[in-house]
Amino acid sequence: MPESAARTFHRLGTTEAPTDTRRLFGTAVVLGGSIAGLLAARVLADHAERVVVVERDEITGSPAPRPGVPQSAQVHTLLPGGRRQLDRWFDGFSHEAVAAGAVLTGPENLRSYYNGRLKVRTPDIDFLSSSRPFLEALVRRRTTSLPNVVPVRGRALGVDLADGRATGVRYETPEGETVLQDADFVVDAMGRSSRLGDWLASAGWQKPEMRRMNIDINYTTARFQRKESTPGVTTALAFWELDRLPAGLAPAMCSAIEDDQWTIMFGGFGDDKPGRTPEEFRRICRALPQAFADAVEGEMIGEIQPYKQADSRRRDYHLLDRFPARLVGVGDAVAAFNPIYGQGMSSAALHASCLSEHLRSTPDLSAPARHFFALQRVVVDAAWQTSATPDLALPHIDGPYPRGYHLTRWVTTRMIDATVTDVEVSSRFNAVTEMRTHPSTLLTPGVLVRTLRAGLRDRRTAARS
């Protein structure tokens, strides 16, 4: 009997560092040196004599936003599912991050509001908050300090394919074009705009189809100096049912990050772009729960940073009939979601786990990495289900709606309502949205009964008041 997706997901989320690694490659090459590429390089370092990471951006010593990651000035929170993987691959990562100024928010420091109501406190919450460049710099330092990882500055121009497999990569440096001929394994980690599909098509291979959902979301992020070094609330999150957004706000989040700062974001769909001036930004925060109002008491640091993301997208490599051997993709290059769910870096970390499991499975390296793509599909499907399915409720999205969508939506809406008051439903729901467990773990009679009971209690309370 095939293994259930929930079981596979659970195994991929293991926190055990692998001990059964074998050397499989002379040279492995990773194209793109951001979160997904660095994590893939960390895994490959267990299996290759050298791992070359080709990144087009110049990486300076101090963490700073860079052109290749245009979203880097926006709020980036690491979900528990991803944090556990970072601790798995880099021993003591969270401690190091916190010692350097990142903030770990536990249940007592979190305030989460749904449709204006404060949600019950649940155990097992631990968001790691920092700026995106800060987190990436730590991951980069850990990865590039491995003796067999070689970072190279260059813009990838193509993957060489011969005899049904990837054999090399071509990239451009300030000195001119370079061909790395002896690649034994190649990873595409070039982000959501990766051109791997075009390269494959022009070499006569199938191009993976891209599925898109037009989410059309506008982000606005600003930073403020923190008045207290250790505030009581370190993360506050306010969100609403997607077709009941107050003043176009969807959602709002504030997090304490390094350098005694707050980072605060607002989301808005379509024409809604809340908080684009300092006055409006402060005004919105003062109308939100107290943690937001407190956070804007300090001085605003730098400019308000806007960002627009048009779509969620996925490239389904597992559906291709023909694909070169010794070639895979990871991170946003494979699937990039609506950022309000904060899944991107954790997905990338779980893709690294897929790569590790695949490489430890004595794979047939002369064939396409179908085992890897099957594992990765479990992670992508789970993240897509958690984000793209609720996004279908947005008024500007017109499908395609999966079979049973209206029932799924009805149940999910009741369940999210129940997360406000029911600790058990809330814990189980959080475990899914934090990428610790698979979405199917929510569909148990126990959770469904508790959901319905919470709804009844709510209605009785509303009728009495």
Ligand SMILES: Cc1cc2nc3c(=O)[nH]c(=O)nc-3n(C[C@H](O)[C@H](O)[C@H](O)COP(=O)(O)OP(=O)(O)OC[C@H]3O[C@@H](n4cnc5c(N)ncnc54)[C@H](O)[C@@H]3O)c2cc1C
């Ligand atoms: C507004 C916003 C907010 C977000 N918030 C969160 C959050 O809170 N939590 C979270 O987990 N995720 C969040 N994400 C998602 C997260 O940013 C991405 O999922 C994550 O960065 C994916 O990493 P990646 O390495 O796959 O791709 P990217 O970070 O996009 O990196 C791609 C890399 O490839 C390089 N590259 C591209 N082309 C080439 C080439 N030809 N040659 C060499 N190098 C190349 C680029 O320079 C870049 O370094 C957010 C995204 C957005 C847009």
